[in-house]
Amino acid sequence: MALKGNLRDFSITQLLNLINLAKKSGALYIEGPSDIAQVFFRDGKLTYAQIGQQETSLLQLLLEANKISQTQFNLLTVRTNNLSDKEAGLLFVNSGYVNQSETFKVIEDYLSGIMRSLFTWLDGYFHFEQNELPPAEKIPVRLPLENLIVEGARKIQELDELRAEIPSLEMALKFVDRPGIDINHLNLSPEEWRVISYVNPKNSMQQIAQTTKLDDLQIRKVVYALLQAGLVEIIRPGGVPVALNGKVIPQMNHKEQKSLVDRLIGRIRSI
Amino acid sequence: MQTQTVKIVVTGPFNSGKTELIRSVSEIDVVSTEKKITSDIEKIKESTTVAMDFGRITVDDDLILFLFGTPGQKRFDFMWEILSEGMLGFIVMVDSTRPETFKEARNILETFHASAPTPYIVAANKQDMADAWDVEDIRLALRLDPAIKILPCIARKKSTVKTVLLELLYAILDEVEGKTEN
Numbered sequence A: 001m002a003l004k005g006n007l008r009d010f011s012i013t014q015l016l017n018l019i020n021l022a023k024k025s026g027a028l029y030i031e032g033p034s035d036i037a038q039v040f041f042r043d044g045k046l047t048y049a050q051i052g053q054q055e056t057s058l059l060q061l062l063l064e065a066n067k068i069s070q071t072q073f074n075l076l077t078v079r080t081n082n083l084s085d086k087e088a089g090l091l092f093v094n095s096g097y098v099n100q101s102e103t104f105k106v107i108e109d110y111l112s113g114i115m116r117s118l119f120t121w122l123d124g125y126f127h128f129e130q131n132e133l134p135p136a137e138k139i140p141v142r143l144p145l146e147n148l149i150v151e152g153a154r155k156i157q158e159l160d161e162l163r164a165e166i167p168s169l170e171m172a173l174k175f176v177d178r179p180g181i182d183i184n185h186l187n188l189s190p191e192e193w194r195v196i197s198y199v200n201p202k203n204s205m206q207q208i209a210q211t212t213k214l215d216d217l218q219i220r221k222v223v224y225a226l227l228q229a230g231l232v233e234i235i236r237p238g239g240v241p242v243a244l245n246g247k248v249i250p251q252m253n254h255k256e257q258k259s260l261v262d263r264l265i266g267r268i269r270s271i
Numbered sequence B: 001m002q003t004q005t006v007k008i009v010v011t012g013p014f015n016s017g018k019t020e021l022i023r024s025v026s027e028i029d030v031v032s033t034e035k036k037i038t039s040d041i042e043k044i045k046e047s048t049t050v051a052m053d054f055g056r057i058t059v060d061d062d063l064i065l066f067l068f069g070t071p072g073q074k075r076f077d078f079m080w081e082i083l084s085e086g087m088l089g090f091i092v093m094v095d096s097t098r099p100e101t102f103k104e105a106r107n108i109l110e111t112f113h114a115s116a117p118t119p120y121i122v123a124a125n126k127q128d129m130a131d132a133w134d135v136e137d138i139r140l141a142l143r144l145d146p147a148i149k150i151l152p153c154i155a156r157k158k159s160t161v162k163t164v165l166l167e168l169l170y171a172i173l174d175e176v177e178g179k180t181e182n
Helices: A012-021 A058-064 A070-079 A085-094 A100-118 A146-154 A159-165 A190-196 A205-212 A216-228 A254-270 B018-025 B078-084 B099-115 B135-141 B158-176
Strands: A004-006 A026-031 A036-042 A045-051 A125-130 A172-175 A232-235 B004-011 B031-036 B047-060 B063-069 B089-095 B120-125 B150-152
Touching: A004 B099, A012 A026, A012 A100, A012 A125, A012 A146, A012 A216, A012 B135, A036 A100, A045 A100, A058 A070, A058 A085, A058 A100, A070 A085, A085 A100, A100 A146, A146 A216, A159 A216, A159 B099, A172 A205, A190 A205, A190 A216, A205 A216, A216 A232, A254 B004, A254 B047, A254 B063, A254 B158, B004 B018, B004 B078, B004 B099, B018 B047, B018 B063, B018 B089, B018 B158, B089 B099, B089 B158, B099 B120, B099 B135, B120 B135, B120 B158, B135 B150, B150 B158
Parallel strands: B004 B063, B004 B089, B089 B120, B120 B150
Antiparallel strands: A004 A125, A026 A036, A026 A125, A036 A045, A172 A232, B031 B047, B047 B063
């Protein structure tokens, strides 16, 4: 089924969160204001990204990351003239210019940079093509999205937007029962840790903000990041909501309630 | 014996299909206060609910189920609390083809659940449309708890509406029997 829309309505951060939680594989295409981005995922992890038609070669990335010198770059440019990134990567590792983990780290940093620039795209049509693979000549990485999501969420500066996301600070927070992320891979800021330490169904966000000396914008930013990371959820203060007086229909006893609902079910079935 | 009435509320953003859902199963013509739309933004359909929809299903001689549809636009949110009073549970309708309304659907859901902690389910409407988002993708977009049911729905098809109503009633039954703590 379609996974498409506009970034005005569904932000990059929300999209990454969805792709991460659903462990989707495929390509996300975004038609931004001045460019087109292609981002590939496998099992909810980032494998490759590109903005526009300009591709940056592995050799160029290694130079920019100071992993090779300009002289080495000039020399290797000639040697890798007709090689794909995959072939060139093997050559660099086998020749001892870089090791494998350094190579992956350089690529991951580059892809993270692309994703950071995508966070500034607030408008643009997007669509997701299930199971579409990245270009075969590129070195695929498996970059977890959690930190990118949190970072992207941090970039949302507008209080109005945050107010739309978190309308009331009178609500409380609780940790989700099954976090959709690997917590070991998550880096939290000091502010986020401070808020985390007060997450409890009994504490409203307003109370947490007062205790941690955060203003409305700051607490909303932190909570939004934690929500997007799938760490917490918003609930009513006091804990899990329970029906009034423990009864669906307060005036009736338990047996009468059950009988009433059974009759309703029977009637709906007969429609 | 005095006839007892119970109610289920159908809520959701503007043009999500609330009126159509009620119309599909109501035994009376849906009583709705509709007027011509004046706002350009809302000119997706010709008329919209400005007070509420009202459908009825007679269960037996002494029990009637009312279905109330809330107005979708935010400027009528003062009605939501009035409508939610005393309800058995509620259905949140979502237009599966309009991701721009998901955020609003989530806000409506949270508002309703905060003011009336009764069981609820989400109906992902317009699932027959080519542009419809997958139900599980909508679940993630709405940040629904795994315990909350989200069902595919085509509001003009009685069979899918029946399923939605039944699933809500099962959730209510679970609540009565103390199986869930929504």
